[in-house]
Amino acid sequence: MGESPLAAGSLSAALVQLNADYARAIDDDRLEDWPDFFTESCLYTITSADNHRQGLPLGVVYADGKAMVRDRVTALRRANIYERQTYRHVVGLPAILGETEAGLRTETPFLVVRIMRDGRMDLFATGRYVDLLLEEAGALRFRERLVVCDSNRIDTLLAIPL
Amino acid sequence: MGESPLAAGSLSAALVQLNADYARAIDDDRLEDWPDFFTESCLYTITSADNHRQGLPLGVVYADGKAMVRDRVTALRRANIYERQTYRHVVGLPAILGETEAGLRTETPFLVVRIMRDGRMDLFATGRYVDLLLEEAGALRFRERLVVCDSNRIDTLLAIPL
Amino acid sequence: MGESPLAAGSLSAALVQLNADYARAIDDDRLEDWPDFFTESCLYTITSADNHRQGLPLGVVYADGKAMVRDRVTALRRANIYERQTYRHVVGLPAILGETEAGLRTETPFLVVRIMRDGRMDLFATGRYVDLLLEEAGALRFRERLVVCDSNRIDTLLAIPL
Numbered sequence: 065m066g067e068s069p070l071a072a073g074s075l076s077a078a079l080v081q082l083n084a085d086y087a088r089a090i091d092d093d094r095l096e097d098w099p100d101f102f103t104e105s106c107l108y109t110i111t112s113a114d115n116h117r118q119g120l121p122l123g124v125v126y127a128d129g130k131a132m133v134r135d136r137v138t139a140l141r142r143a144n145i146y147e148r149q150t151y152r153h154v155v156g157l158p159a160i161l162g163e164t165e166a167g168l169r170t171e172t173p174f175l176v177v178r179i180m181r182d183g184r185m186d187l188f189a190t191g192r193y194v195d196l197l198l199e200e201a202g203a204l205r206f207r208e209r210l211v212v213c214d215s216n217r218i219d220t221l222l223a224i225p226l
Numbered sequence: 227m228g229e230s231p232l233a234a235g236s237l238s239a240a241l242v243q244l245n246a247d248y249a250r251a252i253d254d255d256r257l258e259d260w261p262d263f264f265t266e267s268c269l270y271t272i273t274s275a276d277n278h279r280q281g282l283p284l285g286v287v288y289a290d291g292k293a294m295v296r297d298r299v300t301a302l303r304r305a306n307i308y309e310r311q312t313y314r315h316v317v318g319l320p321a322i323l324g325e326t327e328a329g330l331r332t333e334t335p336f337l338v339v340r341i342m343r344d345g346r347m348d349l350f351a352t353g354r355y356v357d358l359l360l361e362e363a364g365a366l367r368f369r370e371r372l373v374v375c376d377s378n379r380i381d382t383l384l385a386i387p388l
Numbered sequence: 389m390g391e392s393p394l395a396a397g398s399l400s401a402a403l404v405q406l407n408a409d410y411a412r413a414i415d416d417d418r419l420e421d422w423p424d425f426f427t428e429s430c431l432y433t434i435t436s437a438d439n440h441r442q443g444l445p446l447g448v449v450y451a452d453g454k455a456m457v458r459d460r461v462t463a464l465r466r467a468n469i470y471e472r473q474t475y476r477h478v479v480g481l482p483a484i485l486g487e488t489e490a491g492l493r494t495e496t497p498f499l500v501v502r503i504m505r506d507g508r509m510d511l512f513a514t515g516r517y518v519d520l521l522l523e524e525a526g527a528l529r530f531r532e533r534l535v536v537c538d539s540n541r542i543d544t545l546l547a548i549p550l
Contacts, residue, residue, distance in 0.1 A: 073235025073397025076404055080238055084321035088333060091354070113474065150275065152352040152376050154318045154337045156478040159408035171412060175478045175501065177337065177352045183379025185349045187509045190476040190501045192415075214476050217507025235397025242400055246483035250495060253516070312437065314514040314538050316480045316499045339499065339514045345541025347511045 079158040082197075082204045083172055087153035090225055095140060098225055099133040103198055103205045108133055110211040110226055112218055113191070123211075124218050125225075136225070151188065151224055152177045167207050168197040176226060189226060190214045241320040244359075244366045245334055249315035252387055257302060260387055261295040265360055265367045270295055272373040272388055274380055275353070285373075286380050287387075298387070313350065313386055314339045329369050330359040338388060351388060352376045403482040406521075406528045407496055411477035414549055419464060422549055423457040427522055427529045432457055434535040434550055436542055437515070447535075448542050449549075460549070475512065475548055476501045491531050492521040500550060513550060514538045 082101070089097045102108065111123030127133045156173035163169070171192050178188035196208035211226045244263070251259045264270065273285030289295045318335035325331070333354050340350035358370035373388045406425070413421045426432065435447030451457045480497035487493070495516050502512035520532035535550045 073239065073401045076401030077234045077238030077397065080242075080319045080404075081322060084319040084334075087318070087335065088321055088354075091335070150376055152335060152337065152354075154316060154335055154352070154478060156318075156411070156480075157404045157408040157482075158319075159412055160405060172408075173411065173415070173476060173478055175337070175476065175499070177349060177376075179352065179376040183377040185352060185377060187349070187501065187511070190478070190503065190509060192412075192476075214474055214501075214503040215507040215509060235401065239397045239400030242404075242481045243484060246481040246496075249480070249497065250483055250516075253497070312538055314497060314499065314516075316478060316497055316514070318480075320481075337499070339511060339538075341514065341538040345539040347514060347539060349511070 075160065076158075078204055079160070079170060079172075083155045083158055083193075087155050087174075091151055091153055093148070093150075095137045095225070098137060099130055101206055102130050102133055102209070103200055103207050104130050106130055106133065106206060107208045107210070108206070108225075109209075110213065110218065112213050112216045114216055116194075116210065116212045125211075140224070149181065150179045152179065153226075166196060168204075170195045170197060174226070189218075191226075237322065238320075240366055241322070241332060241334075245317045245320055245355075249317050249336075253313055253315055255310070255312075257299045257387070260299060261292055263368055264292050264295055264371070265362055265369050266292050268292055268295065268368060269370045269372070270368070270387075271371075272375065272380065274375050274378045276378055278356075278372065278374045287373075302386070311343065312341045314341065315388075328358060330366075332357045332359060336388070351380075353388075399484065400482075402528055403484070403494060403496075407479045407482055407517075411479050411498075415475055415477055417472070417474075419461045419549070422461060423454055425530055426454050426457055426533070427524055427531050428454050430454055430457065430530060431532045431534070432530070432549075433533075434537065434542065436537050436540045438540055440518075440534065440536045449535075464548070473505065474503045476503065477550075490520060492528075494519045494521060498550070513542075515550075 086101050106129060108127040109123035110125035127136055154175045158170050158172040161169040161171060171194055173192045175190045176188045177185050179185050191213040194210040194212055195206055197204050198207045248263050268291060270289040271285035272287035289298055316337045320332050320334040323331040323333060333356055335354045337352045338350045339347050341347050353375040356372040356374055357368055359366050360369045410425050430453060432451040433447035434449035451460055478499045482494050482496040485493040485495060495518055497516045499514045500512045501509050503509050515537040518534040518536055519530055521528050522531045
């Protein structure tokens, strides 16, 4: 990775595709596809920049392992008795931080807009994905995806994955 | 396409360049360059996510063939008697969905900010481009670009292409 | 550059990485790393689209040479006696305009969200980076980065680099 131009172009392309597919699954309301972006043993959290900086392990959302990620989808489907708002992820350019034995470290900024049923739009969240990636069956998967929101005011009723 | 890392990196780069160039032509007010992003036989529509989901064919904007795309530019130039607002497209990461005989299917999210003459900015539109791409004379062109807006409240006086 | 698919994919990847790293250095408050994205002889300005169109050379921020870029960081650190707001750059897709003897011309749109201490978020700035890039010690660096803001209402007390 990074040794040759070929690898650089190809890895960059794979990162773009992974992040684009992930956001699309959520925004298209295909939540059942969402767990498949993670490895079996995985960590998914939503936390604030302040908490992340202080090393606090727990976020407002916490899933340890793919089964817990799937449980979250089930819970969201059950809870969603009201007509949904929709969301639009605009994911920025991914940065490759480096590769260790644990996997590939990357960070990617995001912005999410919420669209109300009456057509109003507002900025819902901004932040960055702090990721640890592994290759599994020829595809990049998240071993860790820490969703670090810039604002401390995270809606604890967060209806959707970020 | 997609068979080798080389092709993956190169195609991803071409998609990034196409989407960046398209947005730049509009935001720079070079509308006369805009039709050249399409193939001679093409479809360009602006519609809402609700309409798109229900398979309604007509959007608030509809152009069937490059000549109609050009007509739209002429109409916009004639109508634009007031000092323009400006717009900023922020295009997210393109996702490659697959290739068929008809061409290459991709989807790309977008966000458009409107900037008023007095400096105020607001979120104007979010959504996704649902594209069918063909290679023509060595460059990627839109056979179809369906602009699917997240909000149902689409300004029918839309001053600019999205 | 651009002659082979290999070069295209690799250059695109390098541009994505450069822009992602640049934004991350600012948003992570690692301002001391920011000058290293520039070549020794360089130009960094923040200006408005109107001023840029009229060819006015001076922006609200102007740094001619890496030493002035460093000075700006020192000034910012000294001035920053109040608890900072934070910012989130969402950088769009980079467009490659061409290569001359002077370097590589690219343009990249951006959007910056400001996050207040109480959690409120607002659109702070949108615009485009008009860049001239050189390769230095194997890495792309900015010979020129003209930050062209869409709005004329640029905060002259701009707390952060854009």
